[in-house]
Amino acid sequence: MVEDERTINDALAQRLRAEGYTVEQAFDGPSAVEAAAAVRPDVVLLDVMLPGFDGLEVCRRIQAARPVPVLMLTARDDEADVLVGLGVGADDYLTKPFSMREVVARVSALLRRVERAAALAEERPATIEVGGVRLDPGSRRTTVDGEAVHLTPTEFDLLLCLARTPGQVLSRERLLREVWDWGDAWASASATRTVDSHVKALRSKVGAARIRTVHGVGYALEELR
Amino acid sequence: MVEDERTINDALAQRLRAEGYTVEQAFDGPSAVEAAAAVRPDVVLLDVMLPGFDGLEVCRRIQAARPVPVLMLTARDDEADVLVGLGVGADDYLTKPFSMREVVARVSALLRRVERAAALAEERPATIEVGGVRLDPGSRRTTVDGEAVHLTPTEFDLLLCLARTPGQVLSRERLLREVWDWGDAWASASATRTVDSHVKALRSKVGAARIRTVHGVGYALEELR
DNA sequence: GCCGACCTCCACACAACCTTCACGAGTCGT
DNA sequence: ACGACTCGTGAAGGTTGTGTGGAGGTCGGC
Numbered sequence: 001m002v003e004d005e006r007t008i009n010d011a012l013a014q015r016l017r018a019e020g021y022t023v024e025q026a027f028d029g030p031s032a033v034e035a036a037a038a039v040r041p042d043v044v045l046l047d048v049m050l051p052g053f054d055g056l057e058v059c060r061r062i063q064a065a066r067p068v069p070v071l072m073l074t075a076r077d078d079e080a081d082v083l084v085g086l087g088v089g090a091d092d093y094l095t096k097p098f099s100m101r102e103v104v105a106r107v108s109a110l111l112r113r114v115e116r117a118a119a120l121a122e123e124r125p126a127t128i129e130v131g132g133v134r135l136d137p138g139s140r141r142t143t144v145d146g147e148a149v150h151l152t153p154t155e156f157d158l159l160l161c162l163a164r165t166p167g168q169v170l171s172r173e174r175l176l177r178e179v180w181d182w183g184d185a186w187a188s189a190s191a192t193r194t195v196d197s198h199v200k201a202l203r204s205k206v207g208a209a210r211i212r213t214v215h216g217v218g219y220a221l222e223e224l225r
Numbered sequence: 226m227v228e229d230e231r232t233i234n235d236a237l238a239q240r241l242r243a244e245g246y247t248v249e250q251a252f253d254g255p256s257a258v259e260a261a262a263a264v265r266p267d268v269v270l271l272d273v274m275l276p277g278f279d280g281l282e283v284c285r286r287i288q289a290a291r292p293v294p295v296l297m298l299t300a301r302d303d304e305a306d307v308l309v310g311l312g313v314g315a316d317d318y319l320t321k322p323f324s325m326r327e328v329v330a331r332v333s334a335l336l337r338r339v340e341r342a343a344a345l346a347e348e349r350p351a352t353i354e355v356g357g358v359r360l361d362p363g364s365r366r367t368t369v370d371g372e373a374v375h376l377t378p379t380e381f382d383l384l385l386c387l388a389r390t391p392g393q394v395l396s397r398e399r400l401l402r403e404v405w406d407w408g409d410a411w412a413s414a415s416a417t418r419t420v421d422s423h424v425k426a427l428r429s430k431v432g433a434a435r436i437r438t439v440h441g442v443g444y445a446l447e448e449l450r
Numbered sequence: 451g452c453c454g455a456c457c458t459c460c461a462c463a464c465a466a467c468c469t470t471c472a473c474g475a476g477t478c479g480t
Numbered sequence: 481a482c483g484a485c486t487c488g489t490g491a492a493g494g495t496t497g498t499g500t501g502g503a504g505g506t507c508g509g510c
Contacts, residue, residue, distance in 0.1 A: 167364040194458055214365050216378040
């Protein structure tokens with residue numbers, strides 16, 4: 001969090017901490033660059049107006065050292081400013097005045113996007129195994145108790161998603177968001193039933209007992225062994 | 226609870242106490258700051274108009290000492306006021322006139338949010354255990370003295386709610402608000418009997434002795450061991 | 451253009467679950 | 481000890497959620 005005005009900086013930091021994030025605060029350009037190098041943040045909130053050198057310069061320097069998503073905060077809402085901001089590697093921007101809620105929402109969206117990209121980019125050599133079910137994201141092949149099983153693309157993604165958090169219950173909405181690409185869109189009533197269909201197909205292929213239904217909540221992949 | 230008008234302060238305090246909260250009252254800015262430092266509250270209700278120095282200043286000083294969620298009470302409902310309020314670190318606000326239930330609902334929501342965030346930050350999606358009863362919110366599974374027990378969704382949420390404050394008595398109204406989503410609907414008196422039904426079901430599943438009835442008040446989960 | 455693989459959506463049946471009610475037992479103030 | 485109130489209990493009725501089979505529909509390969 002880089003913002004020279006103490007009040008705003010503290011307020012935002014506190015709110016974000018309340019949301020469960022860990023926040024490092026900086027109040028001018030130079031110390032921001034230094035802090036970014038030291039703590040290696042997952043995301044940077046950056047005010048455009050700063051003492052020392054301005055936010056755009058900070059953005060450029062931070063990005064030079066290590067690519068990192070940047071959310072720009074700006075008082076001037078003219079397009080030029082926005083474009084320049086994006087030009088130096090900012091991923092999103094907010095014009096003052098903005099509400100707390102808005103900031104939290106943007107940060108959350110940004111992190112989710114980055115997280116997804118990282119998961120995609122970062123080759124996972126690890127084939128995931130949960131109670132006899134083995135998934136290889138690389139080759140997209142599946143075995144159950146050693147025997148090869150053919151899964152359709154959606155089935156594979158769905159099972160993979162469940163397998164990443166064994167035993168944990170995932171809601172249909174969450175699955176729609178992760179497996180399908182429902183960003184922030186609200187799930188339509190009928191779409192959630194699509195999940196059911198694929199779960200049914202999965203059960204017939206990997207064994208019905210492996211996927212647990214939690215009434216009113218969602219599904220979970222059991223370790224089963 | 227910081228509010229200079231005695232009548233309002235007392236009324237709100239009384240209502241919140243009826244809900245099971247512990248309330249410390251202050252009637253001006255300086256004593257509010259002092260009290261906040263002394264009792265370390267979980268949440269602060271703060272009137273904007275105060276003798277001494279105003280609510281915003283109080284908010285800033287309290288926050289400076291220790292981050293704490295603040296619910297602002299204000300007579301002026303213009304946006305600027307709201308934004309400034311948020312700027313100093315208030316987490317929510319209410320404009321007068323407001324109803325009792327509204328205040329209670331907001332306080333409850335605020336506490337729930339903070340509690341959840343704290344649990345998240347403390348990297349504890351942990352399974353909570355109270356006297357042999359173990360609850361895992363992630364997998365939504367329950368064991369009693371090591372043995373798996375199936376709970377329905379409402380039963381699980383209800384037990385979880387009780388387990389978060391072991392030994393503490395929670396009113397039916399409070400439970401309805403937290404487990405069910407009674408934001409402001411304050412309708413049928415018979416709905417409170419619904420709680421009874423689920424408590425009965427819970428007792429038969431986790432052992433009758435574990436849930437204590439406090440006549441005229443509510444229920445509590447005993448540690449029992 | 452035809453076909454197969456796959457996904458989405460729909461409708462029905464059933465199961466799980468929640469709420470409500472009435473009555474009796476228990477508890478509290480007087 | 482009495483009445484007023486609160487709570488436990490069992491069962492009935494309604495609501496919601498889920499399993500299932502199958503009907504379209506899209507996409508890409510042949």
